[in-house]
Amino acid sequence: MAFLGKAAVLTEAGKDVELIDISVAAPAPDDxxxxxxxxGVCHTDLTIKMQQGAGMKFPIILGHEGAGIVKAVGSNVTHLKPGDPVVIAYRAPCGNCPACRRGDPRHCYMALRPTTPITRTSDGAACSQVLRCGTFSTTTVVNAKAAIKMPEAMPLDKACLLACGVITGVGATMNTTTVWPGASVAVVGCGGVGLSVIQGAKIQGAKTIIGVDVNPTKLEWAKNFGATHVVNARDGDPVAAVRNLVTDDWPGYEGGVDFAFEATGLMPCIEQAVRMVNYNGTAVNIGFPGKDAEVTLNVGNIDTGVYWNKVNLRVCHCGDALPSHDFPLLAQLYLEGRLNLDAMVTGYVKLDEVEHAFHTMETGNVIRSVIRL
Ligand SMILES: NC(=O)c1ccc[n+]([C@@H]2O[C@H](COP(=O)([O-])OP(=O)(O)OC[C@H]3O[C@@H](n4cnc5c(N)ncnc54)[C@H](O)[C@@H]3O)[C@@H](O)[C@H]2O)c1
Ligand SMILES: [Zn+2]
Ligand SMILES: [Zn+2]
Known part of the structure; x- marks a missing residue:
């Protein structure tokens, strides 16, 4: 039996998002x-639109920050049943790649994808799903291992945020790096992801958390989520501002943070993060780069150069998550009041309002718009 639904899709390069009728086939054995x-509407969905589909085949069902209810499972699936509440993971480890084989599924080279087809009802065209999810749709299909069960008490219109923005930001502080109690942290870009980095740094016990943004509203929010200091990058050199905010009684201290996270997708901000860290500090690139994006890094500057300052540069993909472990943990933190998801949702929209959600994201004062289906 096929499942009928409506989805918000990109039908061709350069066009706005459209609502279409879709048909999801009966689930394949593992789906x-x-x-x-x-x-949730993540900046990456907008980036995929702006990058003309980012290499995916049209029509493309957008969305990768979703939560829902299991409707049907394939014949091999034993850990889920219809009616279970789940969050959809876009990086469920494959179990077979070199990283998975050596017991390191957080660094899986690829992720499990469904094999069940979704087609456009009008002409039978096969639909692609953003990041193997396609959650801007009333119905979708995923590999069953990517559907992570939630506690019954977890509201799904908040749980959805765990799937990308929140796990990426929080996971960047717990998995990509391990922010230690008492650490100093800078976060460049305080959108949905950056505010989640701030929350993660706070949970990890960081002493100093500096939010950097160009939007004063975002900086106010950064303080609400746990930033101890904020820097408006429009007011001058954010690198100098961050370095000056961290001091130490030890006379040789040159300033700088233990960890600097870039969460903008802007290349100059990666370079800034690299120059913000102290000796042996760690800079993390989270933002989604353009296809030909490049960064020039100074190596030889005695205070901030990559060599002399012994900078570690990491890249964070989805918070290096192990969804089956991390999503229930984050849900627990929410239910205990230690992770704030309520204030992350700045508005609810309908499925036919994706373009409006993109527009408000570009113009500024939202953290996350959530589509309720
Ligand atoms: N690596 C991953 O796994 C992953 C996961 C999710 C999102 N992303 C990417 O992370 C980035 C952030 O996503 P988001 O959803 O938080 O986006 P967002 O639009 O909500 O936030 C971006 C923030 O950067 C701020 N900003 C813009 N210019 C700035 C500057 N010069 N200096 C400092 N701040 C500046 C904006 O004001 C905004 O607050 C995007 O590039 C997104 O595609 C990556
Ligand atoms: Zn995302
Ligand atoms: Zn793998």
Whole structure:
């Protein structure tokens, strides 16, 4: 039996998002059909539109920050049943790649994808799903191992945020790096991801958390989520501002933070993060780069150069998450009041308002718009 639904898709390069009728086939043995309840709108969905589909085949079902209810499972699936509430993971480890084989699934080279087809009802065209999810849809299908069960108490219109923005930011502080109690942290870009980095740094016990943004509203929010200091990058050199904010009684201290996270997708901000760290500090690139994006890094500057300052540069993909472990942990932190998801949702929209959500994201004062289906 096929499942019918409506999805917000890109039908061709340069066009706005359209709502179409889709049909999800009966689930293949390893897959699960999900009735999507809510999906966050992440900047990456907008980037995929701006990058003309980013190499995916049209029509493309957008959305990768979704939560819903299991509708049907394939014949091999034993850990889920219809009615289970789940969050959809876009990086569920494959189990077979070199990283998985050596017991390091957080660094899986690829992720499990569904094999069940989704087609456009009008002409039978096969639909692509952003990051193997396609959550801007009333119904979707994923590999069942990518559907992570949630506690019954977890509201799905908040749980959806765990799937990308929140796990990416929090995971960057717990998995990509390990922010230690008492650490100093800078976060360049305080959108949905950056505010989640701030929350993660706070949970990890960082002493100094500096939020950097160009939007004063974002900086106010950064303080609400745990930033101890904020820097408006429009007011002068953010690198100098961050370095000056961290001091130490030890006379040789040159300033700088233990960890600097870039969460903008802007190349100059990666370079800034690299120059913000102290000796042996770690800079993390989280933002999604353009296809030909390049960064020039100074190596030889005695205070901030990559060599003399012994800088570690890391790249964070989805918070280096192990979804089956991390999503229930983050849900627990929310239910205990230690992770704030409520204030991350700045507005709810309908499925036919994706373009509006993109527009408000570009113009500024939102953290996350959530589509309720
Ligand atoms: N690596 C991953 O796994 C992953 C996951 C999710 C999102 N992303 C990417 O992370 C980035 C952030 O995503 P988001 O959803 O938080 O986006 P967002 O639009 O909500 O936030 C971006 C923030 O950067 C700020 N900003 C813009 N210019 C700035 C500057 N010069 N200096 C400092 N701040 C500046 C904006 O004001 C905004 O607050 C995007 O590039 C997104 O594609 C990556
Ligand atoms: Zn995302
Ligand atoms: Zn793998």
């Amino acid at each position: 699960a059909v999900i009735e999507v309840v809510a999906s």
